[in-house]
Amino acid sequence: MKAPSAILLGATFARHVVAVAVFAHYMVGSITQKHAETDIQNAINVGFDAFALNLMSLEAWSTEAVDSLFTAAEGTNFKLFFSFDMSHFTDPAQFLPILKQYVNHDGYYLYDSKPFVSTFVGGQLTFGLSSPNAGWQSSFKAALSDAGVDVFFVPDFDDTSGYPDSFFDTFTVVDGAFSWESAWPYMDAGFANVSDTVDSTMIEAAHNASKIYMMPLSTFQFKHLDTINNWYRRGESNLYIRMGQILALHPDLVEVITWNDSGEGHYVGNFWNESLGDTNIAEYAGGFDHTGWQQVISPFITAYKNGASHLSEITASSNVGVICNNNLIGTAAGVTGLNGGSVLGLAAGRANTQRVDVVEVGSDGTTTTIVAATGAKDVMAETSGICNYNYEVVAMSGDASASSSKATSTSAISSTPSTSSTKATSSPASLTSPTPKTTATASSPTGNPAADGALREASKTAATGVSRASMALIDTLPAVDSLVTSQSS
Secondary structure, three states, rough: OOOHHHHHHHHHHHHHHOEEEEEEEEEEEOOOHHHHHHHHHHHHHHOOOEEEEEEEOOOOHHHHHHHHHHHHHOOOOOOEEEEEEOOOOHHHHHHHHHHHHOOOOOOOOOOOOOOOOOOEEEOOOOOOOHHHHHHHHHHHHHHHHHHOOOOOOOOOOOOOOOOOOHHHOOOOOOOEEOOOHHHHHOOOOOOOOOHHHHHHHHEEEEEEOOOEEEEEEEOOOOEEOOOOOOEEOOOHHHHHHHHHHHHHHHHEEEEEEEEOOOOOOOOOOOOHHHHHOOOOOOHHHHHOHHHHHHHHHHHHHHHHHHOOOOOOOOEEEOOOOEEEEOOOOOOOOOOEEEEOOOOOOOOOOOOOOOOEEEEEEEOOOOEEEEEEEEOOOOOOOOOOOOOOOOOOEEEEEEOOOOOOOOOOOOOEEEEEEEEEEEEEOOOEEEEEOOOOOOEEEEEEEEEOOOOOOOOOOOOEEEEEEEEEOHHHHHHHHHOOOOOEEEEEE
């Protein structure tokens, strides 16, 4: 993290009187009006400010979905903006009509009083001119200006050669930049956690150029669409680590990848059957609920908007958390605020035996469970030809016996400020607690051996949590000594 970033942030905020905001990347697909309304209301409840509508087609199913979403946003403060998918479009002329149609809609997101526009890639497209910058200036910015539309353009051009070096010198057409790939460990990084090097470089460069930077936040990637489009990008502790990086760097905007991209596995909201079409996505995403992530994302959004600079400043009004698990046991220390950790590995095992408990330890050694979650997916030999590395995310409950079908792979918890140790059966765990002693225990099954070693579920236990916001409450709460993950036979 570069020290100049913080200084430059102050200068940028003085220039831009726009409040920080958090968006969710939204894959536009067939959707009913009721489901559009549900998505927007759920996003409002989490604290998101807008959906970045990933538009890849102008067919009726796509334009009708856009109309449904704008209709659903009416009467709310929730906004929408376009993120044009340039892996599908070949020229801005294709999508300028729909952009012009909605830029004056009450529900369209404005930044600095201008309609906000982003992209997925497109930094190599020239549209027949001498360079990508010239192409975007002529075919997009100038074409809109001729129509009386002045947009605030923050594309994802990290597909350009040499990115991020000299980005703002090369692309004078942009008002800011968004990075997609920096949300996860780079594919050539090897066995490494996600890095913020690109982000810190881009923040400093953006502010030096009097522009802005939108930083990505995501969980993991798993995709298994065909013989080419299938991969896994590490995410055991990605969300937790990335949240800390964002708070430390404090970018101008944050975009969560994604609300509903079931095909790549990093959805934190709903995805609907009508949007899947004739794909095989349901084979590895169906029944894997990720909405538990929202318990941790919501207090993170609040902390970010309040100017927090460290995970210890992420607090919640009650104990909340989620788990994603497999069946290895490990321990991680915890501190005040949001905690995270992981135990790497993979083993077969039964459902309903993968468990994470957050417990208070009294002065006499007695323990009381505060929140807990239990997994409900088997880890077993694959039978469908898909080795499924999708996570199922379980929101933790105050009911110690609570079991959820959302648990194969990650977990997050929020509790009172405390130091904590986490014992996790099978993977990453993160915990936030309000008093300096928290213990979490995770348990997992002894396992049903996979005959051929090919595991249907890649389960890794993770926990993440947040402390109570009220200091008055904290003072009266017993210390939480450890987070325990246990194994049952």
